[in-house]
Amino acid sequence: MIDLRSDTVTKPTTAMRKAMAEAEVGDDVYGDDPSVNALQELAAELLGKEAALFLPSGTQSNLVALMAHCERGDEYIVGQQAHTYRYEGGGAAVLGSVVPQPLDFDDQGRIPLAKIVEAIKPNDPHFARTRLLCLENTWNGKVVPQDYIVEATQLARQHGLRCHLDGARLANASVESGQSLSILAAPFDSVSLCLSKGLGAPVGSVLAGSVDLIERARRWRKVLGGGMRQAGVLAAAGRIALLDGMHALADDHRRAKRLAQALAEMSGYQLESQATNMVFVRVDVDDGIRWAERLRELGVLVNPPSNHVLRLVLHRDIDDDKLERAISALSAVAP
Numbered sequence: 001m002i003d004l005r006s007d008t009v010t011k012p013t014t015a016m017r018k019a020m021a022e023a024e025v026g027d028d029v030y031g032d033d034p035s036v037n038a039l040q041e042l043a044a045e046l047l048g049k050e051a052a053l054f055l056p057s058g059t060q061s062n063l064v065a066l067m068a069h070c071e072r073g074d075e076y077i078v079g080q081q082a083h084t085y086r087y088e089g090g091g092a093a094v095l096g097s098v099v100p101q102p103l104d105f106d107d108q109g110r111i112p113l114a115k116i117v118e119a120i121k122p123n124d125p126h127f128a129r130t131r132l133l134c135l136e137n138t139w140n141g142k143v144v145p146q147d148y149i150v151e152a153t154q155l156a157r158q159h160g161l162r163c164h165l166d167g168a169r170l171a172n173a174s175v176e177s178g179q180s181l182s183i184l185a186a187p188f189d190s191v192s193l194c195l196s197k198g199l200g201a202p203v204g205s206v207l208a209g210s211v212d213l214i215e216r217a218r219r220w221r222k223v224l225g226g227g228m229r230q231a232g233v234l235a236a237a238g239r240i241a242l243l244d245g246m247h248a249l250a251d252d253h254r255r256a257k258r259l260a261q262a263l264a265e266m267s268g269y270q271l272e273s274q275a276t277n278m279v280f281v282r283v284d285v286d287d288g289i290r291w292a293e294r295l296r297e298l299g300v301l302v303n304p305p306s307n308h309v310l311r312l313v314l315h316r317d318i319d320d321d322k323l324e325r326a327i328s329a330l331s332a333v334a335p
């Protein structure tokens with residue numbers, strides 16, 4: 001099966017499995033797991049922050065960050081189309097008593113600065129206390145312009161807000177822009193990064209920030225049930241993902257371009273966008289679920305189109321040969 005649903009489907013490499021088998025472990029809730037500690041130190045260094053925390057998922061990484069920044073009745077400003085708001089089950093409100101203030105992203109993943117200022121509430125008991133600005137990079141595969149990020153976070157700070165980055169795919173942004181992870185993360189108080197997407201680890205995310213923030217995050221991770229014991233078997237794979245995973249991303253981006261070009265030239269598809277490892281294409285079919293089923297019969301897995309738009313994601317388990325086979329299959333089922 002050629003799986004284009006997401007880059008979360010990547011399987012651990014041989015090197016990762018070997019490192020997992022040989023990992024030194026301890027009880028991480030006691031802080032005793034050397035492999036987890038090594039991963040956290042590496043993540044903090046690469047992201048340019050004082051400390052980092054290993055978490056089971058990107059969702060928990062973001063939730064723990066929101067809960068570490070905000071108290072009950074605080075508010076965070078977030079994209080209407082952002083993962084933390086839209087695709088995390090409303091966790092900040094459900095579990096954190098943190099009020100979301102969603103605002104529309106433009107097509108580059110930016111919330112206009114004037115809209116941010118307008119949404120910041122006065123200090124008055126009628127309102128939730130606006131505490132945090134949350135941005136996302138990459139968004140729909142797009143690298144959010146860093147000059148915007150610098151401006152938006154400066155503006156937020158002038159109004160006393162803290163800043164969190166959902167950097168689930170920040171490694172893709174780094175490879176694409178040629179800027180280091182630490183430069184991209186510098187404007188933020190905290191940043192989450194997924195190890196289990198294009199970087200290829202089987203499980204996990206890291207959250208980086210100040211020592212103080214990470215201490216609060218560690219407490220919330222335990223409360224949320226994310227305190228894992230001999231988690232070093234997972235962290236060992238995560239460490240390899242951070243050390244060796246980034247160079248493969250450039251190939252994913254090149255293949256996404258190739259796929260976008262092929263689809264642009266194919267009748268039946270209208271290319272919407274391509275950025276880093278993602279391709280969005282319009283497919284006008286009445287029954288998207290049946291259409292995806294036909295593609296599956298040809299050996300290609302996709303999520304059914306949503307509002308007639310199909311998202312295709314490239315990753316390290318799709319080489320050039322598989323990509324060409326996927327293109328042939330897409331051509332065969334073109335509407």
Ligand SMILES: *Cc1c(COP(=O)(O)O)cnc(C)c1O
Nearest residue numbers: 057058059060083136166168194
């Ligand atoms: C995948 C993703 C997450 C959440 O990661 P999970 O490990 O699936 O919980 C958060 N933010 C963005 C932008 C993502 O793409």
